[in-house]
Amino acid sequence: MSTAPHLPGTPVPATPATPATxxxxxxxxxxxxxxxxxxxxxxxxxxxxxxxxxxxxxxxxxxxxxxxxxxxxxxxxxxxxxxxxxxxxxxxxxxxxxxxxxxxxxxxxxxxxxxxxxxxxxxxxxxxxxxxxxxxxxxxxxxxxxxxxxxxxxxxxxxxxxxxxxxxxxxxxxxxxxxxxxxxxxxxxxxxxxxxxxxxHGCTLDERRRPLRHSRTFLHAFPVGTNAGQTMLVNALNAHAACVTAPQFTPARFVRLIAEHAVGSVFLVPATAVELLASRALAAAAERGDLDTVRLVGSTAAALPQPVALALDRAFGKAQLVNYYTSTEAAPAQVTLLFDPARPDSPGRPASLAELRVTDADGHPVAPGEPGELWLRSPAAPRAYLGERDGAVFRGRWVRMGDLGRVDADGFLHLLDRERDVVKSGAHKVSTLQVENALHAHPKVADAAAFGVPHPVLGSVVAAVVVPDGELTAAELRTFLLDHLAVHELPATVHFRTTLPRNEGGKVLKRQLRRTLTTPDTPEATP
Incomplete structure (x- = not known):
């Protein structure tokens, strides 16, 4: 494409670097x-x-x-x-x-x-x-x-x-x-x-600055109607790489698409990551070298359990595992966390902490290393709830994430739990993420969820629902957990299921699990 020559002494026509819509x-x-x-x-x-x-x-x-x-x-x-x-x-x-x-x-x-x-x-x-x-x-x-x-x-x-x-x-x-x-x-x-x-926001008209330039294609299986899905739609418009969508997620189909399209970037949620890692298809694809084109594995929507993050890092040996921390309310604000297998207790260290704030209950920043409520600052026109003003979530450009966390001395973010999921048991506060990390560390646990249930003396105690991979008893699991959790963190009851109920975005429906505990479809065990 030819352009007219620029005459010395005349102003250079301005070309907008970003699209308006x-x-x-x-x-x-x-x-x-x-x-x-x-x-x-x-x-x-x-x-x-x-x-x-x-x-x-x-x-x-x-x-x-x-x-x-x-x-x-x-x-x-x-x-x-x-x-x-x-x-x-x-x-x-x-x-x-x-x-x-x-x-x-x-x-x-x-x-x-x-x-x-x-x-x-x-x-x-x-x-x-x-x-x-x-x-x-x-x-x-x-x-x-x-x-x-x-x-x-x-x-x-x-x-x-x-x-x-x-x-x-x-x-x-x-x-x-x-x-x-x-x-x-x-x-x-x-x-x-x-x-x-x-x-x-973040999109460009400059071909040299398009994201995912390391990829010819990127792959996801996110449903329409989710924030993760909308991010993939914007990527399809803005990225250098073409968007490949799995019509229906199965591990075999997903890894086949990686090989077929020489995929450079893979995007998952924890639920699909767990299913993918449990499949023979992924191991076979790794042996054939079909995963060697992947340079980035991104996870979003919820926290990856530590054992799952480590397993993903091993499975995609040539890729960087990235955790994207955001929400439907906060987007396009997000914290990009590069996972470090040497620090599996953290989803990663943000490149910048300027858009992340850790505060006390009154919104005042806490000292470095101290736990508190997490807020993200939107770099663009902030979002809002339809038809209502919620000062508890939206304050100017800052958005309350509903999570508890801290940033350590080395700048690594630690997610402690969803505020609503913290179990107050007697004098203790128990992180359900910590319990789930321990459960996922057992080699015979395919999937797991932990949450609080009422207790007449302690107020609440931890209950766990586990999807076993093979034969597993409550006694075996309790013995294993004794080396990973404090006594007050141990699940008071363990329930075995064949699957966990999830919404269309892959998040576990803990509210539904609580309702069904009284009529389990498989035997309940009290370790």
């Missing part, structure tokens, strides 16, 4: 290299030119149907339809509306709550699929095919337009762009609103 970023990438693959999901391939064209056509159809700036539009897609979801999400933003991403794994009640709470009157879902269960009667449903086929009228020509997309409104960076619902592990999911400027 995600639609502007897509338009840039489609113009720069439209034929480059952006998203791969099964047999589906989506390049930037097709992403731009299809999202533009769908956006125009939405405008023709009456969708206007600020309207809320639900999006319900499975992990096998990530390419369709990518088109639909950008179409909603290009139409000037607010996207409400939902997972097809959500319960009908959860879908109904989100659509009603957000005030959505339209839902986009996968082509060829039925109307998702739980959609309220007053919400219209469309697919990309049905919406574009029934669009007879162009969008309002009076709308200010993005260059190259006449008739579509140019999104205001300060306008709402997305409402994402929290996991709801402890209560009713809350809608978290994000503006366009928030979603596009």
């Amino acid at each position: 995600l639609p502007a970023l897509l338009a840039h990438r489609a113009a720069a290299h439209g034929e480059r693959t952006a998203v791969v999901c099964g047999a589906q391939r989506l390049d930037f030119a097709a992403w731009q064209a299809r999202s533009g056509a769908l956006a125009a159809a939405l405008r023709a149907e009456g969708v206007r700036s600020g309207d809320r539009v639900g999006l319900c897609f499975g992990t096998d339809r990530w390419a369709e979801y990518a088109v639909a999400f950008l179409a909603v933003l290009r139409a000037g509306a607010v996207a409400v991403p939902l997972s097809d794994r959500a319960s009908p009640a959860g879908t109904a709550h989100a659509l009603t709470d957000a005030g959505a009157r339209l839902l986009l879902h996968a082509d060829g699929g039925p109307r998702p269960p739980g959609v309220p009667d007053g919400v219209r449903t469309r697919t990309e095919a049905t919406a574009t086929a029934t669009a007879h009228h162009p969008a309002d020509p009076a709308d200010p337009a993005i260059p190259g997309t006449p008739g579509l409104p140019e999104p205001d960076p300060d306008a709402p762009a997305q409402i994402l619902y929290t996991s709801g592990t402890t209560g009713t999911p809350k809608g978290v609103t994000a503006r366009h400027a928030n979603l596009v």
Whole structure:
């Protein structure tokens, strides 16, 4: 591509280094290299030119149907339809509306709550699929095919337009762009609103500065409707590497995709990491050298148990294990932690502590090394709960994470527990993360969760639910734990299960486990 020569003495035209919105970023990438693959999901391939064209056509159809700036539009897609979801999400933003991403794994009640709470009157879902269960009667449903086929009228020509997309409104960076619902592990999911400027923060128009330049492709299996999934969508738009999505997570399929696409970056949550490490497929792939292309293994959504982190570090011997510490409320704020196998008690040392604060209950910073509440500072327009002000979580650009932790003298972050999960047993406070680390260290424990249950004398005691890998008794487990935990940290009861209940983001539903303890589906043991 040729450019006009610059004449000495004349000002150099300024080129913006950052896009104002995600639609502007897509338009840039489609113009720069439209034929480059952006998203791969099964047999589906989506390049930037097709992403731009299809999202533009769908956006125009939405405008023709009456969708206007600020309207809320639900999006319900499975992990096998990530390419369709990518088109639909950008179409909603290009139409000037607010996207409400939902997972097809959500319960009908959860879908109904989100659509009603957000005030959505339209839902986009996968082509060829039925109307998702739980959609309220007053919400219209469309697919990309049905919406574009029934669009007879162009969008309002009076709308200010993005260059190259006449008739579509140019999104205001300060306008709402997305409402994402929290996991709801402890209560009713809350809608978290994000503006366009928030979603596009950290993105670039400079090809030399694109993230994941060490990778030709990156791989994930995150569902739509989660913060981790939305991060992968932004990566697909912004990264040098193409996004490969596993249509459905199984260890065999996941490692096969690593080899097939020469994957350089792998993104997991603790639940998929545990399942992957327990599989024969991973060991076989390592023996064949199929994992040698991987240079980065990222984990997010929850804390990795120490034994799981060490096992991942060994399995992906040529990769750096990175823990990403963030939340739906805090994004794009996050702390990137490089895991050090010599310091497995910590998820890693942040490159900078400027955006992380450890405070007491009143919000005052604590002394270095002291435990306290963790806060992250958003570098962009901060998010907020839909329809409410919560000073306990959002204070200016600072967001309360709901975790307890400390930063040691060497700058390593230590996550002590979720505030709500700390077990107050008699005179002691017990970290459930500490108990889970000890449980995962047993070679016959495939998965485990610890939490507090009421006790008539101590107030609360620790209970554990364990998924065994082979034959395991409570007595064996107790003997093992005596060398890893203090007496007050030992689980008062151990319950054996075949699986742990998890939400669509992979987090253990401890609330559900507490409810089912009185009617276990496998024998309960009291060590």
